[in-house]
Amino acid sequence: MPVAATISEGIFKPYLEIEGNRCLSGKLEVSGAKNSALVLMAASLLTEEKVKINNVPDLTDIHGMAEILLKIGVKLKKTLPNIEIQADNLKHTELPYELVHVLRASFFCIGPLLARLGKVKISLPGGCQIGERPVAEHVKGLKSLGALVSVEHGVVTASVCGSKKRLKGAHIVFDCPSVGATETVLMASVLAEGNSTIENAAQEPEVKDLARMLNRMGARISGAGGPKIMIEGVKTLYGCEYKVIPDRIEAGTFLIASAITRSPLLIEPVIPGHLSSVLQKLKDCGCKINIEKDVIEIIPREIIGVDITTQPFPGFPTDLQAPFMSLLATAKGTSVITEKMYENRMQHVSELQRMGASIRLQGNTAVIEGVPELSAAPISGRDLRSSAAMVLASLAAKGTSMVSGLNHLDRGYSEIESKLNGIGAHIIRHQPNYNH
Numbered sequence: 176m177p178v179a180a181t182i183s184e185g186i187f188k189p190y191l192e193i194e195g196n197r198c199l200s201g202k203l204e205v206s207g208a209k210n211s212a213l214v215l216m217a218a219s220l221l222t223e224e225k226v227k228i229n230n231v232p233d234l235t236d237i238h239g240m241a242e243i244l245l246k247i248g249v250k251l252k253k254t255l256p257n258i259e260i261q262a263d264n265l266k267h268t269e270l271p272y273e274l275v276h277v278l279r280a281s282f283f284c285i286g287p288l289l290a291r292l293g294k295v296k297i298s299l300p301g302g303c304q305i306g307e308r309p310v311a312e313h314v315k316g317l318k319s320l321g322a323l324v325s326v327e328h329g330v331v332t333a334s335v336c337g338s339k340k341r342l343k344g345a346h347i348v349f350d351c352p353s354v355g356a357t358e359t360v361l362m363a364s365v366l367a368e369g370n371s372t373i374e375n376a377a378q379e380p381e382v383k384d385l386a387r388m389l390n391r392m393g394a395r396i397s398g399a400g401g402p403k404i405m406i407e408g409v410k411t412l413y414g415c416e417y418k419v420i421p422d423r424i425e426a427g428t429f430l431i432a433s434a435i436t437r438s439p440l441l442i443e444p445v446i447p448g449h450l451s452s453v454l455q456k457l458k459d460c461g462c463k464i465n466i467e468k469d470v471i472e473i474i475p476r477e478i479i480g481v482d483i484t485t486q487p488f489p490g491f492p493t494d495l496q497a498p499f500m501s502l503l504a505t506a507k508g509t510s511v512i513t514e515k516m517y518e519n520r521m522q523h524v525s526e527l528q529r530m531g532a533s534i535r536l537q538g539n540t541a542v543i544e545g546v547p548e549l550s551a552a553p554i555s556g557r558d559l560r561s562s563a564a565m566v567l568a569s570l571a572a573k574g575t576s577m578v579s580g581l582n583h584l585d586r587g588y589s590e591i592e593s594k595l596n597g598i599g600a601h602i603i604r605h606q607p608n609y610n611h
Contacts, residue, residue: 190605197599199438199440205442207420209236215417216228218388220287224263230419234589243271246274268288285333290362310356322335344364344368357377373406393409395407425589426445430450437475439474441471446469461479482511482512553577557580561583562584563588565580
């Protein structure tokens with residue numbers, strides 16, 4: 176009988192009780208993309224008119240961003256999966272530290288606030304502790320647009336000189352294709368005076384999604400989704416209604432759930448082109464993939480080892496490195512995973528080893544010798560994607576596992592246990608009584 180006292184994170188932490196080694200069957204529904212929805216919420220600050228965003232996932236990060244927007248004077252109506260935002264009375268230029276510190280995506284507000292109000296003060300962001308994730312490229316881009324930016328004691332202060340309080344178009348070349356910096360500069364430059372160009376831009380689908388919504392609001396952006404983005408500055412943006420793209424990382428996690436349990440599943444809705452590198456690795460592992468419009472059918476066969484190196488899009492996504500390692504721990508043969516994006520994103524290795532996985536870690540490279548079976552254990556996810564990896568490993572393990580770290584899991588996966596239970600999993604969420 177599971178007891179909360181066995182959970183590695185502590186006696187009062189919520190956890191999932193997962194019965195492993197069950198066959199799954201049916202269809203999994205993919206929610207809207209977290210990493211798009213958060214930045215689109217920030218982009219809504221660029222206009223006084225109402226912006227309605229549809230297909231927004233029900234996540235703690237979404238609720239956190241909504242709370243931040245309310246604190247700075249935004250009118251917000253949240254009836255998920257829809258959110259209405261109107262920033263017609265935007266006055267506050269300083270974001271609340273206690274909220275910003277725990278939500279990295281809050282930093283996306285810097286570009287819109289600077290463009291709208293001419294000044295902003297925001298603490299350096301928090302989020303999962305998976306690496307440095309510096310904001311140097313963000314700062315570089317904003318300075319190129321004419322902003323005065325300083326970073327002191329963990330606080331970023333930015334302002335625009337001149338009576339117009341308007342940024343100036345610029346040619347910006349990033350040292351690395353940072354998704355966050357690309358989105359920050361994109362939002363800041365749409366209201367700038369003159370034209371801007373972003374070279375070595377991030378090519379992730381979420382960047383293209385942002386540009387598409389901004390264009391619907393009246394921006395003039397071309398090239399998003401490629402390495403060079405052109406922006407013609409406009410004086411005003413307008414309200415719009417926009418639907419968030421499906422979450423490619425949740426879709427990838429569900430595909431891996433199929434493979435690790437050796438269970439055929441249907442995953443929808445998806446944009447298959449957003450998952451090309453993941454689908455190729457699953458095929459290399461021995462899975463059969465059928466695609467019809469926005470539906471993927473995956474039929475696992477014998478899973479064999481593959482090598483993976485994480486890269487910016489369209490390469491293999493770092494956000495699926497941990498979940499895929501859970502799969503490869505059960506594969507036949509040897510696999511090698513090299514993490515090139517973040518220096519501290521192997522926190523799941525020790526937890527998988529507790530379940531009987533054979534993994535040797537050499538810096539940011541993991542050598543995985545597949546084992547016939549994982550064994551249930553009390554385990555903990557230490558960041559968002561490693562927590563998903565723990566759920567996947569538990570689905571395949573012999574016995575009943577207890578997975579803590581749900582504060583991370585709930586940031587990126589909406590109702591994951593109910594979705595998995597709907598296709599045959601047996602997962603119970605335990606919320607210990609703190610008053611007991």
